[in-house]
Amino acid sequence: xxxxxxxxxxxxxxxxxxxxxxxxxxxxxxxxxxxxxxxxxxxxxxxxxxxxxxxxxxxxxxxxxxxxxxxxxxxxxxxxxxxxxxxxxxxxxxxxxxxxxxxxxxxxxxxxxxxxxxxxxxxxxxxxxxx
Numbered sequence: 001x002x003x004x005x006x007x008x009x010x011x012x013x014x015x016x017x018x019x020x021x022x023x024x025x026x027x028x029x030x031x032x033x034x035x036x037x038x039x040x041x042x043x044x045x046x047x048x049x050x051x052x053x054x055x056x057x058x059x060x061x062x063x064x065x066x067x068x069x070x071x072x073x074x075x076x077x078x079x080x081x082x083x084x085x086x087x088x089x090x091x092x093x094x095x096x097x098x099x100x101x102x103x104x105x106x107x108x109x110x111x112x113x114x115x116x117x118x119x120x121x122x123x124x125x126x127x128x129x130x131x
Contacts, residue, residue: 003097041095
């Protein structure tokens with residue numbers, strides 16, 4: 001849901017912002033960021049897929065190895081005729097949603113009663129709490 005909304009709403013908002021003379025540079029920046037997010041969304045999903053596969057096998061691989069395995073799987077599946085385009089579109093939406101949720105949580109800051117990972121809690125052992 002979030003990825004599809006980000007995919008559709010961002011260009012619409014950019015066009016609305018571009019109506020004003022001052023908003024044209026902001027709209028161009030929004031289109032640039034939107035295009036980059038669309039491009040990197042499959043890569044983000046590929047890394048997540050590779051990391052998940054290694055985690056299920058009980059291994060902790062290097063970042064590049066999990067990305068390589070995930071990319072090989074994604075490229076293989078999206079190269080299949082007839083279903084490759086549909087799967088690629090769904091992976092793009094999923095990766096865009098992952099990116100949007102990550103950025104939303106990263107930039108909104110902690111809410112009342114929440115804590116960030118690694119925050120000092122008055123001498124409490126964080127490594128014991130977050131293994």
